[in-house]
Amino acid sequence: MTAAEARVTWITGAGSGMGRAAALALAPDRRLALSGRRQDVLAQTARDVSDAGGEAIVLPFDARDAGAVSAARDELLGRWGRIDELVLAAGLNSPRRTWATQSVDEVDQVIGTNLHGVIHVLDAALPALRASGSACVVVVSSIAAWRFSPVAGVAYSASKRALAAVCETLNAQESAAGIRVCHLCPGDVDTEFLSLRPEVPDAEARERMLTPADIGRAVRFVLDAPPHVRIDELVISPVVRP
Numbered sequence: 630m631t632a633a634e635a636r637v638t639w640i641t642g643a644g645s646g647m648g649r650a651a652a653l654a655l656a657p658d659r660r661l662a663l664s665g666r667r668q669d670v671l672a673q674t675a676r677d678v679s680d681a682g683g684e685a686i687v688l689p690f691d692a693r694d695a696g697a698v699s700a701a702r703d704e705l706l707g708r709w710g711r712i713d714e715l716v717l718a719a720g721l722n723s724p725r726r727t728w729a730t731q732s733v734d735e736v737d738q739v740i741g742t743n744l745h746g747v748i749h750v751l752d753a754a755l756p757a758l759r760a761s762g763s764a765c766v767v768v769v770s771s772i773a774a775w776r777f778s779p780v781a782g783v784a785y786s787a788s789k790r791a792l793a794a795v796c797e798t799l800n801a802q803e804s805a806a807g808i809r810v811c812h813l814c815p816g817d818v819d820t821e822f823l824s825l826r827p828e829v830p831d832a833e834a835r836e837r838m839l840t841p842a843d844i845g846r847a848v849r850f851v852l853d854a855p856p857h858v859r860i861d862e863l864v865i866s867p868v869v870r871p
């Protein structure tokens with residue numbers, strides 16, 4: 630495959646954690662567009678992709694801003710002319726997770742990022758995904774979407790559960806266009822995200838968790854499936870040893 634034929638993958642949350650790990654797992658044979666809010670961490674991921682022999686461009690935006698997402702899509706298509714894959718890992722939570730402690734403003738930010746942000750990128754990319762003919766999307770959701778997780782929080786749980794419906798509606802309505810969507814539900818992963826917990830886990834607790842690379846490998850497994858194979862949902866848990 631020549632570089633010009635490589636599939637084009639647009640990753641959100643690409644500056645850290647699972648989005649970054651997905652970029653590194655895909656670097657050898659995809660052209661990567663990296664999005665998130667922080668330009669500096671996205672640029673570092675792009676350098677690491679380049680060091681791994683890959684090609685990446687940086688398209689910073691706040692996923693809650695639909696206009697900024699559309700502008701990034703236009704820049705991406707101007708550069709490479711196609712979008713074949715999405716990895717939607719941008720996400721947010723708040724330490725204030727209960728009805729007693731949350732504020733409506735924070736609820737809006739969490740739902741705006743986890744649900745509306747995902748819908749904004751999907752909506753912007755959909756015409757190009759249809760044109761791809763064999764597009765594949767990984768929505769990085771959460772184990773809190775798969776079964777009730779009492780500590781995940783009101784806004785987080787609601788937004789991640791809604792992603793299941795986002796994936797199901799796409800698979801029901803867009804499979805004729807060759808689009809396949811996977812609802813990826815990780816358990817605890819040792820990333821920056823843990824600093825948003827009411828009680829931040831210590832090093833010992835983190836050692837028992839999944840790593841970002843575990844998820845990067847799973848994302849690659851989903852995206853590498855042949856066009857007639859759809860992995861609807863994937864739940865990944867760390868194995869707890871006594």
Ligand SMILES: NC(=O)c1ccc[n+]([C@@H]2O[C@H](COP(=O)([O-])OP(=O)(O)OC[C@H]3O[C@@H](n4cnc5c(N)ncnc54)[C@H](OP(=O)(O)O)[C@@H]3O)[C@@H](O)[C@H]2O)c1
Nearest residue numbers: 642645646647665666667691692719720771817818820822
């Ligand atoms: N860590 C876990 O235990 C765990 C478990 C299950 C699911 N998840 C989910 O996994 C996904 C990835 O999280 P992670 O654990 O890898 O943590 P992370 O390193 O904090 O990644 C989250 C990413 O989202 C980006 N982001 C946040 N708000 C954004 C916005 N408004 N617009 C654009 N980008 C935004 C952040 O970059 P900027 O700050 O630069 O924007 C960051 O790179 C999230 O959706 C999270 O809900 C995490």
